[in-house]
Amino acid sequence: xxxxxxxxxxxxxxxxxxxxxxxxxxxxxxxxxxxxxxxxxxxxxxxxxxxxxxxxxxxxxxxxxxxxxxxxxxxxxxxxxxxxxxxxxxxxxxxxxxxxxxxxxxxxxxxxxxxxxxxxxxxxxxxxxxxxxxxxxxxxxxxxxxxxxxxxxxxxxxxxxxxxxxxxxxxxxxxxxxxxxxxxxxxxxxxxxxxxxxxxxxxxxxxxxxxxxxxxxxxxxxxxxxxxxxxxxxxxxxxxxxxxxxxxxxxxxxxxxxxxxxxxxxxxxxxxxxxxxxxxxxxxxxxxxxxxxxxxxxxxxxxxxxxxxxxxxxxxxxxxxxxxxxxxxxxxxxxxxxxxxxxxxxxxxxxxxxxxxxxxxxxxxxxxxxxxxxxxxxxxxxxxxxxxxxxxxxxxxxxxxxxxxxxxxxxxx
Ligand SMILES: Nc1ccnc(=O)[nH]1
Numbered sequence: 001x002x003x004x005x006x007x008x009x010x011x012x013x014x015x016x017x018x019x020x021x022x023x024x025x026x027x028x029x030x031x032x033x034x035x036x037x038x039x040x041x042x043x044x045x046x047x048x049x050x051x052x053x054x055x056x057x058x059x060x061x062x063x064x065x066x067x068x069x070x071x072x073x074x075x076x077x078x079x080x081x082x083x084x085x086x087x088x089x090x091x092x093x094x095x096x097x098x099x100x101x102x103x104x105x106x107x108x109x110x111x112x113x114x115x116x117x118x119x120x121x122x123x124x125x126x127x128x129x130x131x132x133x134x135x136x137x138x139x140x141x142x143x144x145x146x147x148x149x150x151x152x153x154x155x156x157x158x159x160x161x162x163x164x165x166x167x168x169x170x171x172x173x174x175x176x177x178x179x180x181x182x183x184x185x186x187x188x189x190x191x192x193x194x195x196x197x198x199x200x201x202x203x204x205x206x207x208x209x210x211x212x213x214x215x216x217x218x219x220x221x222x223x224x225x226x227x228x229x230x231x232x233x234x235x236x237x238x239x240x241x242x243x244x245x246x247x248x249x250x251x252x253x254x255x256x257x258x259x260x261x262x263x264x265x266x267x268x269x270x271x272x273x274x275x276x277x278x279x280x281x282x283x284x285x286x287x288x289x290x291x292x293x294x295x296x297x298x299x300x301x302x303x304x305x306x307x308x309x310x311x312x313x314x315x316x317x318x319x320x321x322x323x324x325x326x327x328x329x330x331x332x333x334x335x336x337x338x339x340x341x342x343x344x345x346x347x348x349x350x351x352x353x354x355x356x357x358x359x360x361x362x363x364x365x366x367x368x369x370x371x372x373x374x375x376x377x378x379x380x381x382x383x384x385x386x387x388x389x390x391x392x393x394x395x396x397x398x399x400x401x402x403x404x405x406x407x408x409x410x411x412x413x
Contacts, residue, residue: 002202004401007033007043009397011372014048016364017343017380022050027370030396034366044168046392052375052383055363056116056393057324058353061209061242061270061308063122064103064139064370065132066091069314076100078282080214083315084186088157091111099135106312107139111146112401113323114373118149121181121242123156124172125166133172134385146393146400150357152209154181159196161188166196173204180204183211184222198229201238207358209270212241216249216280216291223258227265236266240356242310244269245276247293256301261301268356271295271348272310275317294335299352300325306353307331307345324349325375329387341380370397376405 007026015022019035026034026041046130073086103120110118110385122132132154140149153172155165159182173180182197184190194210201208213221223241230239247258262269271293281292295305307328312320331337332345354362361368377388393401 003284007038007039007041009044009046009370010041011047011053012045012047013050014362014374015050015378016053016212018364022048025053025364025370025372028395030370030398032364032366032368032370034365048374051391052376052377052379052388053205053364053372054114054350054375054383054393055368056371056373057114057349058306058357058359058362059110059115059118059308059349060240060306060353061272061310061370062106062110062118062120062354063311063314063316064106064136065099065122065128066092066314067106067312067320068102070318073315078279080279080316084156085384087314088127089090091132093129094128094137096138099132100138103135103139104142106320107143107147107149110309110322111143111393112390112403113321114375115322115324116148116371116373116395117354117357117359117362118146119152119179120149121152121154121209121211122172123129124153124165124168125155125157125162126168127157130168130172133175133177137176138287145398146395150178151176152179152181154211156183156186156211158183159193169200170404173200173206177204177206179207179209181209181211184225185211185213190222194222194225194229195220198233198235201235201261202233207238207240208235208240209240210246213246214243214279216245218246218249218254219245219411224261225319227261227267230265230267238358239266240268240270240306242270242308244293244380245280245291247298248280248291249289259298259301259303262298268304268306269293269295269310270306270353270356271331272308273327273334274319275310277334278317278319290334291353292331292334295331295348296335296337296341299344299347304352304356305348306356307348308353311360325383327385329384332384339381339385342384345384346380368401369395
């Protein structure tokens, strides 16, 4: 028994992924202060009843600025280029208020689905200017009570081919951009695009999170150039690539070599199942390929990976509820994950994305912010298998949502 009585709040009887038996989690000043089987203290208590506590989900790749566009365009496109063109046509009319309202809708769904940290990719170019950036900065401020939002600014429609884009990117990096992205396949000069993005990243000392490839032809790619730049600039551990669908088209020996290259240069991979599955394999009349890179296998080869949301209710992905648990379950299903791999699938939306974002204070451990969500299940593997209800969530020790269990109304006997 612990004699301390200095906690503001104690979670009683919580199952964590690391402790063999349920523990109590004591919170002081918004931070986790102790994790022990039975904390003796008079503080306010929440009885978790042996349910699973997680440190919240981490979404490394979500486009808030172009979310919730269903109904504004016909959804008759099928390729990534058509989706980019459809949004390019619409975004001239986006206002800060409009972007804020659509982003807030997605953020609030993410919060009630247990996300506590998020990196959002914001388009910066002469068509949208800094309106998306301003709206997302306002969202970041408005939702600090529930979620840490990191802003990754990027030129979706190319950089060297888009006069004015670079100046706007620099303005955003001067004014609160937390990371920089890129999309070399949209540029007429992909290598020059990467050179500029890496140069800006170094100049502003920010991490890099790129959109890399969106097809299933592994006979050419920009992956090697990304690894080369990462090593040349000593940026190991600070670079991620999103989608990387070409990796799904590699036979095992080539995949192994690519994994070794990525692991060796410290380049992480984010798989976006909803979009990758929706946009890939469109040319096939039957036996369509999935186009989904198998992240948990790359992890076994030493590559840091995450699974994330990407797009919600827009031409890239006309689906979405911003639930990372649902995404991890979806990923596990499509990626043929075995039951013994379900825990590794949960890692892809928790510990590993936290590492990808270089978050140093994530996890249920003393000293870290008391960011906790309670799931109506008893283990990480069962969270993936069952898609349990998320019953409550806390940010810095303060409750941010509650979900009541459904009530069955049985007929009277
Ligand atoms: N280049 C992109 C690929 C997929 N989704 C996006 O939003 N952007």
